[in-house]
Amino acid sequence: MKTLRNLTICLVVILFGYVTPSLCRELHFDSTDRYNIRWGNQEGDDDLVKCRHGLTIGYSFGPACFKKHSYITVSLVLDDTPEDKVVVDWHHVENGLYRAIGVDENGNPVTEETAFMSLPVQEQGQGVGKVFIMGPLPDWIEWCVLKVRVIFVHQGKQGRVGVSALHWCEIFTVLDEPKAPMSPAWVSVLRISCQWARGESTWKAAADKLRDEVFNNCQYDGSKIFHHFEGWQDTEIGWESTEETFHLKSFLSQPEPLRGNCNALTNFLCCLMNSVGINAVVQRTNRIVLENGNKVGCWTFRTKKIQPARWPAGEYFGQWGYHQIVLIETEGNRVWDGNLIFIDPLAIPSDMVRENLPPAGIEFGSREHWEAEGCETYFCKLVDFNSPFTDPNYRWETNHPNTKLSPPKLKVTTLPWENDGCF
Structure with missing residues (x-):
């Protein structure tokens, strides 16, 4: 397991909170026990919850549904843009699960101020292709937000620079796969x-x-x-x-x-x-x-x-x-x-x-x-x-x-x- 103390980089802190970052990068949240969900706004496939790449997967600043007590895999997705091409590595800093108590005027979940638990993390792989295995999720029905603070390592002309960002994913943990007519x-x-x-x-x-x-x-x-x-x-x-x-x-x-x-x-x-x-x-x-x-x-x-x-x-x-x-x-x-x-x-x-x-x-x-x-x-x-x-x-x-x-x-x-x- 790598630690931040071993990184010889300059750290630039950017706190994004609930605002989607201007950079194109996106985290994906997946599991073998993840279930497709839909918004409930319109008929047809366009109502399915999808990331901007068209995948029915959990993603930064979106919702995802998992079976209780399951493990999730968090991966980094980069686009072919100048902003993303400079990313050569990324690191997990901390995470926390915050109970959701409502929805704001923009449709985003509102949470309690204090996390009720954090998820153990295992790192697998290297560079931008590495993933983080987090879990297990709560062993009960829950509506919460997983906040994950990461550092994106940029390769610049003067060396490597670390950019801190806070990504989140709205999480539903359920007993089992949802049943029709709630499937998705x-x-x-x-x-x-x-x-x-x-x-x-x-x-x-x-x-x-x-x-x-x-x-x-x-x-x-x-x-x-x-x-x-x-x-x-x-x-x-x-x-x-x-x-x-x-x-x-x-x-x-x-x-x-x-x-x-x-x-x-x-x-x-x-x-x-x-x-x-x-x-x-x-x-x-x-x-x-x-x-x-x-x-x-x-x-x-x-x-x-x-x-x-x-x-x-x-x-x-x-x-x-x-x-x-x-x-x-x-x-x-x-x-x-x-x-x-x-x-x-x-x-x-x-x-x-x-x-x-x-x-x-x-x-x-x-x-x-x-x-x-x-x-x-x-x-x-x-x-x-x-x-x-x-x-x-x-x-x-x-x-x-x-x-x-x-x-x-x-x-x-x-x-x-x-x-x-x-x-």
């Missing part, structure tokens, strides 16, 4: 998910944290104005969908608090989970089934006592034609719901069994199935079959293929959303 994950989503689930190292803890943050920071609104999705199809039974398109950019463009019906908040929660590597899907309780083909009436059910997200404290009932939730199938059919909590008895819908199989001879999703649940499952806690406002013909249809939006059935888009009059 959006930077605008990662900045939320990796902040809300910061510090979590297991998928269950991260899922619980993200559910809680959606409930605490987003507002349930069942009106036509905020559902931000499309995909219902008029069929013989009523309305159902084989896929759903979530206008995610429009949803995120709202003033705080983010508002939406169960489709919007559930799709958002699913995207947050997918972005950090959790294999979650969207589940609908049932199709919208019409009564005897009547285009006016349809199945509806009365909920038990609930507290909707960001509503004034109280006891509420919903009269719904359906509801939408997040399903994680890693260990059975488990529900996470950021739209509400149950009041009587108090229960947070995280890691909750969706439903049990009905006893022999009992129709799936019927009142008899509901009665056999024993009020321990999500199905039993949500639906109130004892209410006169629940349609006696209502059926819980989570066993129907058109109620589960597994990839690629749930899609996300940056295109503007316009209220289509649905509902």
